[in-house]
Amino acid sequence: MPDTYVLVHGAWHTGAEIEAVAEVMREAGHTVLCPTVAGNRPGDDRATTGLAQAIDSIVAFIEEKNLSNVRLAGHSYGGMVISGVADRIAARLKRLVYINAFVPLDGESLNDMVPPHYVAMFDAIAGAGNNAVNLPFEIWRDAFINDADMVTAQAAYAKLNPHPYATFTDKIKLSQPLAALALGKSYVNCQQDIALPHSMPWHPRLSERLGLFRLVECPGSHEMFFSNPKRLAQAILEAGRD
Amino acid sequence: MPDTYVLVHGAWHTGAEIEAVAEVMREAGHTVLCPTVAGNRPGDDRATTGLAQAIDSIVAFIEEKNLSNVRLAGHSYGGMVISGVADRIAARLKRLVYINAFVPLDGESLNDMVPPHYVAMFDAIAGAGNNAVNLPFEIWRDAFINDADMVTAQAAYAKLNPHPYATFTDKIKLSQPLAALALGKSYVNCQQDIALPHSMPWHPRLSERLGLFRLVECPGSHEMFFSNPKRLAQAILEAGRD
Amino acid sequence: MPDTYVLVHGAWHTGAEIEAVAEVMREAGHTVLCPTVAGNRPGDDRATTGLAQAIDSIVAFIEEKNLSNVRLAGHSYGGMVISGVADRIAARLKRLVYINAFVPLDGESLNDMVPPHYVAMFDAIAGAGNNAVNLPFEIWRDAFINDADMVTAQAAYAKLNPHPYATFTDKIKLSQPLAALALGKSYVNCQQDIALPHSMPWHPRLSERLGLFRLVECPGSHEMFFSNPKRLAQAILEAGRD
Numbered sequence: 001m002p003d004t005y006v007l008v009h010g011a012w013h014t015g016a017e018i019e020a021v022a023e024v025m026r027e028a029g030h031t032v033l034c035p036t037v038a039g040n041r042p043g044d045d046r047a048t049t050g051l052a053q054a055i056d057s058i059v060a061f062i063e064e065k066n067l068s069n070v071r072l073a074g075h076s077y078g079g080m081v082i083s084g085v086a087d088r089i090a091a092r093l094k095r096l097v098y099i100n101a102f103v104p105l106d107g108e109s110l111n112d113m114v115p116p117h118y119v120a121m122f123d124a125i126a127g128a129g130n131n132a133v134n135l136p137f138e139i140w141r142d143a144f145i146n147d148a149d150m151v152t153a154q155a156a157y158a159k160l161n162p163h164p165y166a167t168f169t170d171k172i173k174l175s176q177p178l179a180a181l182a183l184g185k186s187y188v189n190c191q192q193d194i195a196l197p198h199s200m201p202w203h204p205r206l207s208e209r210l211g212l213f214r215l216v217e218c219p220g221s222h223e224m225f226f227s228n229p230k231r232l233a234q235a236i237l238e239a240g241r242d
Numbered sequence: 243m244p245d246t247y248v249l250v251h252g253a254w255h256t257g258a259e260i261e262a263v264a265e266v267m268r269e270a271g272h273t274v275l276c277p278t279v280a281g282n283r284p285g286d287d288r289a290t291t292g293l294a295q296a297i298d299s300i301v302a303f304i305e306e307k308n309l310s311n312v313r314l315a316g317h318s319y320g321g322m323v324i325s326g327v328a329d330r331i332a333a334r335l336k337r338l339v340y341i342n343a344f345v346p347l348d349g350e351s352l353n354d355m356v357p358p359h360y361v362a363m364f365d366a367i368a369g370a371g372n373n374a375v376n377l378p379f380e381i382w383r384d385a386f387i388n389d390a391d392m393v394t395a396q397a398a399y400a401k402l403n404p405h406p407y408a409t410f411t412d413k414i415k416l417s418q419p420l421a422a423l424a425l426g427k428s429y430v431n432c433q434q435d436i437a438l439p440h441s442m443p444w445h446p447r448l449s450e451r452l453g454l455f456r457l458v459e460c461p462g463s464h465e466m467f468f469s470n471p472k473r474l475a476q477a478i479l480e481a482g483r484d
Numbered sequence: 485m486p487d488t489y490v491l492v493h494g495a496w497h498t499g500a501e502i503e504a505v506a507e508v509m510r511e512a513g514h515t516v517l518c519p520t521v522a523g524n525r526p527g528d529d530r531a532t533t534g535l536a537q538a539i540d541s542i543v544a545f546i547e548e549k550n551l552s553n554v555r556l557a558g559h560s561y562g563g564m565v566i567s568g569v570a571d572r573i574a575a576r577l578k579r580l581v582y583i584n585a586f587v588p589l590d591g592e593s594l595n596d597m598v599p600p601h602y603v604a605m606f607d608a609i610a611g612a613g614n615n616a617v618n619l620p621f622e623i624w625r626d627a628f629i630n631d632a633d634m635v636t637a638q639a640a641y642a643k644l645n646p647h648p649y650a651t652f653t654d655k656i657k658l659s660q661p662l663a664a665l666a667l668g669k670s671y672v673n674c675q676q677d678i679a680l681p682h683s684m685p686w687h688p689r690l691s692e693r694l695g696l697f698r699l700v701e702c703p704g705s706h707e708m709f710f711s712n713p714k715r716l717a718q719a720i721l722e723a724g725r726d
Contacts, residue, residue, distance in 0.1 A: 142668070142698035150726045184384070194699045198688035204440035214384035215436045217461070219701070242392045426626070446682035456626035457678045459703070484634045 003071055003094075005032045005240060008058060008085075009225075010076030010101075011168070012135060012160040014040050018075070018225050024233035035061045037081055039164040046132035046162050051109075051170035055084030062092055071240040073097035076195070076222065077163075079206075080110050080172060086181055087174045095184035096210075097239045099232075100193045100222055103206040106174040110167070115200055122168065132162035143194050147220050148227040156226040179211025186214040186239035190232070195222035214239060245313055245336075247274045247482060250300060250327075251467075252318030252343075253410070254377060254402040256282050260317070260467050266475035277303045279323055281406040288374035288404050293351075293412035297326030304334055313482040315339035318437070318464065319405075321448075322352050322414060328423055329416045337426035338452075339481045341474075342435045342464055345448040348416040352409070357442060364410065374404035385436050389462050390469040398468040421453025428456040428481035432474070437464035456481060487555055487578075489516045489724060492542060492569075493709075494560030494585075495651070496619060496644040498524050502559070502709050508717035519545045521565055523648040530616035530646050535593075535654035539568035546576055555724040557581035560679070560706065561647075563690075564594050564656060570665055571658045579668035580694075581723045583716075584677045584706055587690040590658040594651070599684055606652065616646035627678050631704050632711040640710040663695025670698040670723035674716070679706035698723060 005025060007018050015034035022032040038057035039049035058081055062070060070093045074082035079101025086096055102110050111119045125133045135144070137157055145153045178185070187207035196202055207213060216239040218224070224232040247267060249260050257276035264274040280299035281291035300323055304312060312335045316324035321343025328338055344352050353361045367375045377386070379399055387395045420427070429449035438444055449455060458481040460466070466474040489509060491502050499518035506516040522541035523533035542565055546554060554577045558566035563585025570580055586594050595603045609617045619628070621641055629637045662669070671691035680686055691697060700723040702708070708716040 139696060142670075142696055146698045146700065147722070186384075192699050192701050197692055198699075199692055208439055208441055212381060212384055214388045215434050215440075216388065217434050238389070428626075450681055450683055454623060454626055456630045457676050457682075458630065459676050480631070 002029045002031060003240060004067060004069060005030055005071045005073060005236075006058070006062060006067070007032060007034050007236075008037060008072070008074040008078035008081050009034070009040070010078050011163040012040075013225075014161065017156075017159055020229035021225055021233045021236065024230050025237060028237060030237075033061075033065075037078070039167055040161055044164070046164045047130050048166070049164040050166040051080060051084070051172060054081050054167050055088070058082070058085050059088050062089060068092050069094045071095045071097060073099060073236060073240065074101045075099040075225070076101055077110060077167065079103055080167070083174065083178055084172055086178065086183065087176070090181055090183055093183055095186060095240055096178075096181075097186045097188060097236060098207065098210070099188040099236065100190050100195070100202045103178060103209040104172045104174070105177070105209065107171050109169050109171050111169055113206065115197060122165065126165040129162070131165045133165045133168070134162055135160065143222075145221050145223040145227055146194065147192055148223070152226060156223060177211075178209060184214070184242075185210040185212070186216060188232075188235045188239045189215065189217045190220040190222060190224055191217055192220060193222040244271045244273060245482065246309060246311060247272055247313045247315060247478075248300070248304060248309070249274060249276050249478075250279060250314070250316040250320035250323050251276070251282070252320050253405040254282075255467075256403065259398075259401055262471035263467055263475045263478065266472050267479060270479060272479075275303075275307075279320070281409055282403055286406070288406040289372050290408070291406040292408040293322060293326070293414060296323050296409050297330070300324070300327050301330050304331060310334050311336045313337045313339060315341060315478055315482065316343045317341040317467070318343055319352060319409065321345055322409070325416065325420055326414055328420065328425065329418070332423055332425055335425055337428060337482060338420075338423075339428045339430060339478060340449065340452070341430040341478065342432050342437070342444045345420060345451040346414045346416070347419070347451065349413050351411050351413050353411055355448065357439060364407065368407040371404070373407045375407045375410070376404055377402065385464075387463050387465040387469055388436065389434055390465070394468060398465060419453075420451060426456070426484075427452040427454070428458060430474075430477045430481045431457065431459045432462040432464060432466050433459055434462060435464040486513045486515060487724065488551060488553060489514055489555045489557060489720075490542070490546060490551070491516060491518050491720075492521060492556070492558040492562035492565050493518070493524070494562050495647040496524075497709075498645065501640075501643055504713035505709055505717045505720065508714050509721060512721060514721075517545075517549075521562070523651055524645055528648070530648040531614050532650065533648040534650040535564060535568070535656060538565050538651050539572070542566070542569045543572050546573060552576050553578045555579045555581060557583060557720055557724065558585045559583040559709070560585055561594060561651065563587055564651070567658065567662055568656055570662065570667065571660070574665055574667055577667055579670060579724055580662075580665075581670045581672060581720060582691065582694070583672040583720065584674050584679070584686045587662060587693040588656045588658070589661070589693065591655050593653050593655050595653055597690065599681060606649065610649040613646070615649045617649045617652070618646055619644065627706075629705050629707040629711055630678065631676055632707070636710060640707060661695075662693060668698070668726075669694040669696070670700060672716075672719045672723045673699065673701045674704040674706065674708055675701055676704060677706040
């Protein structure tokens with residue numbers, strides 16, 4: 001049975017960078033939409049866009065299209081966004097799918113879940129760059145897209161856009177714990193993802209905040225959207241199905 | 243060289259549900275027996291059957307058939323059973339194979355090794371149901387058989403039988419630590435098994451209680467007997483061989 | 485583009501035992517050299533050879549051949565050796581590749597990173613055997629080469645040579661933390677490697693001492709040089725490339 005998916009990209013990305021995954025999912029018969037979150041669109045103000053606006057933009061996207069029974073997936077920073085969306089319009093959703101994504105508690109920011117040395121680095125970059133952040137290439141190459149060759153790593157890096165840092169530092173407001181939401185929940189864990197160090201990992205540290213959830217794992221890095229879109233699409237479909 | 247295997251099923255199962263795995267192992271030339279443990283057979287009294295009776299039934303099975311050099315494998319709750327059997331008739335055994343199975347210390351119950359919220363849930367179910375327990379479908383689907391599609395999950399669920407709760411609460415008696423038994427020991431870890439949460443996992447938390455043991459891992463959930471019997475059979479053979 | 489690799493074997497091995505992996509890497513176009521570390525060569529004095537001599541021998545090997553841009557890989561104990569080499573001749577190196585290898589801090593010995601029961605066992609074996617150590621076959625079979633069949637396990641075991649124990653007990657001298665070296669760093673983690681117990685694992689416990697590093701994982705045991713050289717060669721190439 002065809003399902004409706006909304007895929008929410010991570011920091012530095014737009015919806016365009018996850019089209020390769022979406023296309024594989026569409027070939028399996030599903031409707032897959034890849035909006036770009038406010039703050040990452042061309043022309044958005046990187047200096048001022050915050051987490052609330054980012055969440056608002058995806059709520060508006062789903063409401064304007066009048067979608068229902070949505071399988072809402074978020075990658076990395078996208079976990080902050082879908083968590084806020086689910087807290088607002090759970091009635092339109094069927095299941096949440098976190099893809100090596102942040103799972104916040106009420107009052108937490110993304111930065112509250114990452115190692116202190118990353119926060120210090122981003123603070124410095126944002127301070128020097130009008131409150132927008134970039135990811136240094138050497139971190140991207142070895143810790144984000146460790147499963148790709150250099151050509152793929154460079155080509156993907158060239159597509160990234162500066163990210164509005166307020167979305168990393170803003171605290172999210174949730175009316176109840178995500179575990180309490182009456183929705184299906186899944187977590188896709190790409191096993192060689194060391195964007196967060198494995199001593200402070202995505203799974204089970206963040207995944208288990210979902211309460212009862214379905215685990216799906218696949219080999220790959222944080223950036224399988226570039227390095228292995230076909231395998232990632234399969235994992236998302238196994239996570240999103242009933 | 244053909245080996246003799248006895249496979250001991252988990253809670254809510256009977257020997258019939260592991261026949262698909264046994265059949266693959268037989269095709270490789272081995273003798274594979276799948277007895278049903280006392281308490282899970284049709285007509286057994288779910289209200290009163292305890293762990294000692296469960297263990298007795300497998301000891302009797304092996305003795306009546308006069309088996310020797312047995313590779314004795316247990317899945318999940320079956321780990322309690324094979325641990326008790328090994329303590330009684332080690333001379334008839336060659337190697338123990340735990341398949342995402344409980345590895346008890348002397349005086350421990352199965353419930354001593356599971357998260358408190360599961361114990362509370364089972365206490366409530368047993369209290370309402372004549373001391374037998376069932377597993378709610380939503381837990382089965384997302385935490386036990388997360389690697390299967392819905393049709394497989396439902397078909398497998400329909401085969402489960404109510405489980406005698408005393409076998410979860412009875413303390414096992416072991417004359418010595420399992421690590422001290424002069425038998426080979428192996429642990430098969432299905433990597434996406436979140437029947438126990440990965441923050442409180444099967445491996446290495448329970449596997450390392452075996453002392454020197456052989457680790458074999460394969461992708462899959464707690465219920466690969468249904469979702470991928472062929473791959474599980476391969477893992478059991480790699481765990482059970484000399 | 486062809487790269488130059490130097491592969492440093494683990495304890496009890498010589499360069500000959502990693503030729504099968506090197507051959508696969510050469511077929512991909514690379515230059516791959518497999519020197520035998522001082523202490524493991526025929527005729528070396530097992531009673532007296534220490535860690536400094538082991539390191540010296542690989543420094544000399546690289547200097548005598550006047551190698552540059554070397555991708556220097558070490559397996560297990562070989563991690564001690566390549567760490568010392570990198571501290572001495574970083575200018576000749578491009579990237580360090582640790583393959584389930586020890587990553588020492590300044591002043592640490594290999595024994596400082598292994599479980600106490602292994603240290604006690606090796607102390608006893610060395611005390612009884614002129615300060616050289618062997619690995620008991622049952623540990624080799626179940627904890628080192630758990631992914632192989634018995635024939636492979638026995639054939640590989642027959643090739644091992646007594647290891648000079650001083651290289652396990654000598655403290656390494658490093659002029660700076662490995663994380664501070666201006667070299668690329670990668671860690672290959674063979675996922676079923678329980679030569680170190682998973683409660684005290686290679687990765688992330690030791691890998692994260694490298695600071696920013698690239699993680700590459702593959703299924704297999706500590707001894708994939710024997711059990712699956714082709715797959716290991718692929719992992720080393722993914723770890724060693726730019």
